[in-house]
Amino acid sequence: MNQIFNVIKSRRSIRKYLPEQIKEEELNAIIEAGTYAPSGHNCQPWHFTIIQNKLLIESMNEKIKQQMILPLHKWANKMGASDQYNVFHHAPTVVIVSGDKTATSPLPLAGTDFHYTPLVDCAASIENILLAAESLGIGSCWLGLVNFFFELPEVRELGIPDSYQPYFAVALGYKDAGTALQPAPKRRIGTVSYIR
Ligand SMILES: Cc1cc2nc3c(=O)[nH]c(=O)nc-3n(C[C@H](O)[C@H](O)[C@H](O)COP(=O)(O)O)c2cc1C
Numbered sequence: 066m067n068q069i070f071n072v073i074k075s076r077r078s079i080r081k082y083l084p085e086q087i088k089e090e091e092l093n094a095i096i097e098a099g100t101y102a103p104s105g106h107n108c109q110p111w112h113f114t115i116i117q118n119k120l121l122i123e124s125m126n127e128k129i130k131q132q133m134i135l136p137l138h139k140w141a142n143k144m145g146a147s148d149q150y151n152v153f154h155h156a157p158t159v160v161i162v163s164g165d166k167t168a169t170s171p172l173p174l175a176g177t178d179f180h181y182t183p184l185v186d187c188a189a190s191i192e193n194i195l196l197a198a199e200s201l202g203i204g205s206c207w208l209g210l211v212n213f214f215f216e217l218p219e220v221r222e223l224g225i226p227d228s229y230q231p232y233f234a235v236a237l238g239y240k241d242a243g244t245a246l247q248p249a250p251k252r253r254i255g256t257v258s259y260i261r
Pocket of ligand 1: 076077078079080206207208209210211249
């Protein structure tokens with residue numbers, strides 16, 4: 066197996082980070098990898114908001130957890146109520162990935178509207194970011210729960226460009242050596258069919 070396969074297979078979601086900030090050149094290289102993802106019509110419809118302000122990350126965590134405990138979000142209640150749970154896993158860097166809603170595809174994709182492409186493109190970009198981080202020995206975690214924050218008016222204070230929709234965040238940081246990382250769980254079988 067070559068290095069790419071090794072990186073793909075060894076990447077895991079990291080949920081325990083050292084407080085030390087990652088180096089600027091590492092961060093830049095990781096984000097640049099994100100910009101090399103494929104995108105529909107080569108729109109490159111992503112925007113990255115890099116947050117390294119501890120107080121801001123903590124306040125976002127609190128606001129998200131306030132949403133998570135609402136009866137409406139029953140599935141998230143337990144996590145939201147736990148003092149131990151931190152949406153960003155105390156990562157020193159959080160990257161919000163937003164997509165340009167005006168970057169529309171002329172092709173309606175099955176079951177979607179015309180705004181589907183930026184979301185898919187941003188997902189491809191995020192995967193590049195996770196793999197680039199892993200290749201540098203840096204921990205990462207794709208964060209969907211941050212969507213609770215995206216629904217709040219405070220999201221506008223992040224300066225995300227007007228036509229962009231925040232989709233996800235990525236936590237980045239050096240892995241806490243104390244985290245005993247298990248190898249990736251077994252892959253589901255029966256997910257491939259062949260026509261030859
Ligand atoms: C769309 C998406 C949203 C996710 N949201 C979260 C999240 O909010 N918090 C978290 O800790 N992990 C989150 N994850 C990470 C998954 O839980 C993780 O990828 C999955 O359990 C497989 O583990 P692995 O990444 O170690 O292979 C998310 C992953 C994806 C793709």
